Amino acid sequence: MVERLEHEVEAGNVSADGEAVRARLIELLAEVASTARAPIDLSGEPAVLLMVGVNGTGKTTTIGKIAWHLSKEFGLSVVLGAADTYRAAAAEQLAEWADRAGAELVRSAEGGDPGAVAFDAIAAARARGADVVIIDTAGRLHTQSNLMDELAKVRRVIAKQLPGAPHETLLSIDATTGQNGLRQAQLFAEAAEVDGVVLTKLDGTAKGGIVLAIAAELEIPVKLIGTGEQLEDLRPFDPTDFANALLAE
Amino acid sequence: MFDQLSDRLQATLSEVRSRGKLSEGDVDAAMREIRLALLEADVNFKVVKSFTATLKERCLGADVLGSLDPGQQVVKIVNEELTGLMGGTGSELAMASSGPTVILMAGLQGSGKTTACAKLARHLAQANKDVALAACDVYRPAAVDQLVTVGERAGAHVYQQGTDADPVEIAGWALDRAKEERRDVLIVDTAGRLHIDQELMEELAKIRKRVKPHDVLLVVDAMTGQDAVGVAESFAAAAEFDGVVMTKLDGDARGGAALSVKAVTGKPILFASTGEKLEAFDRFHPDRMASRILGMGDVLSLIEKAELQIDEKQALDLEQKLKSNQFTLEDMLQQMRQVRKMGPISGLLGMLPGMGAMKQLKNADIDEGELDRVEAIILSMTPEERANPALIKGSRRKRIANGSGTKVQHVNQLVKQFDQMRKMMRHMASGKMPDAQQLAQMTGGAPRPKVRRR
Numbered sequence: 195m196v197e198r199l200e201h202e203v204e205a206g207n208v209s210a211d212g213e214a215v216r217a218r219l220i221e222l223l224a225e226v227a228s229t230a231r232a233p234i235d236l237s238g239e240p241a242v243l244l245m246v247g248v249n250g251t252g253k254t255t256t257i258g259k260i261a262w263h264l265s266k267e268f269g270l271s272v273v274l275g276a277a278d279t280y281r282a283a284a285a286e287q288l289a290e291w292a293d294r295a296g297a298e299l300v301r302s303a304e305g306g307d308p309g310a311v312a313f314d315a316i317a318a319a320r321a322r323g324a325d326v327v328i329i330d331t332a333g334r335l336h337t338q339s340n341l342m343d344e345l346a347k348v349r350r351v352i353a354k355q356l357p358g359a360p361h362e363t364l365l366s367i368d369a370t371t372g373q374n375g376l377r378q379a380q381l382f383a384e385a386a387e388v389d390g391v392v393l394t395k396l397d398g399t400a401k402g403g404i405v406l407a408i409a410a411e412l413e414i415p416v417k418l419i420g421t422g423e424q425l426e427d428l429r430p431f432d433p434t435d436f437a438n439a440l441l442a443e
Numbered sequence: 444m445f446d447q448l449s450d451r452l453q454a455t456l457s458e459v460r461s462r463g464k465l466s467e468g469d470v471d472a473a474m475r476e477i478r479l480a481l482l483e484a485d486v487n488f489k490v491v492k493s494f495t496a497t498l499k500e501r502c503l504g505a506d507v508l509g510s511l512d513p514g515q516q517v518v519k520i521v522n523e524e525l526t527g528l529m530g531g532t533g534s535e536l537a538m539a540s541s542g543p544t545v546i547l548m549a550g551l552q553g554s555g556k557t558t559a560c561a562k563l564a565r566h567l568a569q570a571n572k573d574v575a576l577a578a579c580d581v582y583r584p585a586a587v588d589q590l591v592t593v594g595e596r597a598g599a600h601v602y603q604q605g606t607d608a609d610p611v612e613i614a615g616w617a618l619d620r621a622k623e624e625r626r627d628v629l630i631v632d633t634a635g636r637l638h639i640d641q642e643l644m645e646e647l648a649k650i651r652k653r654v655k656p657h658d659v660l661l662v663v664d665a666m667t668g669q670d671a672v673g674v675a676e677s678f679a680a681a682a683e684f685d686g687v688v689m690t691k692l693d694g695d696a697r698g699g700a701a702l703s704v705k706a707v708t709g710k711p712i713l714f715a716s717t718g719e720k721l722e723a724f725d726r727f728h729p730d731r732m733a734s735r736i737l738g739m740g741d742v743l744s745l746i747e748k749a750e751l752q753i754d755e756k757q758a759l760d761l762e763q764k765l766k767s768n769q770f771t772l773e774d775m776l777q778q779m780r781q782v783r784k785m786g787p788i789s790g791l792l793g794m795l796p797g798m799g800a801m802k803q804l805k806n807a808d809i810d811e812g813e814l815d816r817v818e819a820i821i822l823s824m825t826p827e828e829r830a831n832p833a834l835i836k837g838s839r840r841k842r843i844a845n846g847s848g849t850k851v852q853h854v855n856q857l858v859k860q861f862d863q864m865r866k867m868m869r870h871m872a873s874g875k876m877p878d879a880q881q882l883a884q885m886t887g888g889a890p891r892p893k894v895r896r897r
Contacts, residue, residue, distance in 0.1 A: 250553025372668020
């Protein structure tokens, strides 16, 4: 990308003063960041969203926010599936968000089978004619192949229950993550066919530059950004704003 | 752990080692490689700069270039400097001389504080401490429930007042209670907070003032990028932490955060968290980590793990049995279980010197399922059969296979391997060292973990 910019400056397409180069750089960054952009697919009946990611990147919180937006702003009925059966109190955490967002929750006992929870959640949504199902999964490090296999299985179970589902698989990436984010995206994409990234914790000092690499190399776009702990702290990703912020001091 | 960095450093150093003599140019080239390797590993650029500068200066010293084996000297210096970068010899928690030792945990959201609290509690409980946990994260939904669950699993008492109380109040109340109940240690879990969130950082300072902790630990996600330094600096300003708990080290993090934090803040990494299970938590030893990164293994940690898990009396019994050739399948089962208690086999392999360089093992994924199968087969045998495997013939074989959900050939295989092992041991007991052929049989014969390449 730097090469391309240098090239353009040399060729005289971009004048060689700081401001112009900067503006062009922002354009270029935004262009990379908007690779393969598509809105979140809610056309399924019900639409099934699967949330995946490394431990502590903000999956459950993001689901709470998405559920709130869908139900309060778009008036959709939402069912949440607590398929994180591993971490202590993960289901309670999701229950709290379900409560705030006015969504229904399907859960099982701790240590239960995540595939079964996903299956039940979709079954419940179909029975009640809900619009959207969001499945939460346990955080896992992308290097643990057995856990990644489990994730692939959850995906298969979902596809079996509802052909075409999950319609949207979202990967949450912590903005403070360094180069490692690219590996995360790569391996999660292999296991679960990730459609988009949710970049979380952007309210800190981290800018999440790694999503540029993810967009450029894996063609997985950022779809949403998380900017705080409140229900409304979730926004669609804007490539130009992002590029501006990346260069801001 | 830190595979990429480790690969690159090892490649550079083996290049240096292969030369008989080193010129200044050779050292320059090696330093350039090391600098690149560290930058790619997300190590803070300032840290990299000063690190390579010191390194170069030391490597160009007369005693290196003029020595008989300059390559080896350079490796030694890199090892020493890397150790220094991560904090020199390991540091310890400060313990109170009387009353409960108070440990305050802080960090960003999702860095793994609550899990680290429970793991630390278990770690201390293993050292015969009576540990209590205070649940001061009242913001994140169900954080209190989580601490209660994992804390009890860790064998600690959990003090909680739900989510309506003020965190500072809860912390103070918990401290009073810990004193009253005469606990040895009180670990205070706090809510995750961004280092730029003024209000919450002030709250942290208040909690600190209220409980006067002996140790403030900052929990840092090993996968954090260049931002790690900024986070550590802000937390240092607001909470003056004393040490770091590095989490999620079992991933393929490149190690930047782990290598930069000490250099920037001057605070050592005290603990490393390396897995989903509560046991996956250890003291952090910079010297051992440095030699692991440089592929020199970490035999010390391996021995410590073994000492912790292996019962001395059982080991003596076993030795007796081996000598008198009374080793049975039952003993083999016991032994296998003890080894497995030390953690996943793949983790243990990484501690052996030179293992990192073995390509085949590097990408190998040891299939623990194979060991499960051996266990299942032995468990499906009657005590007589375990003591005397010669009994196992036709119908018994079939019964054992059915009972363990395996096939007859698996049972055969195990019995045959066991026979070979016994033969070998008879030889060893009689004072003869096994010859190469027997050893080959043994390694081919012992229940071999299936090696799956990724």
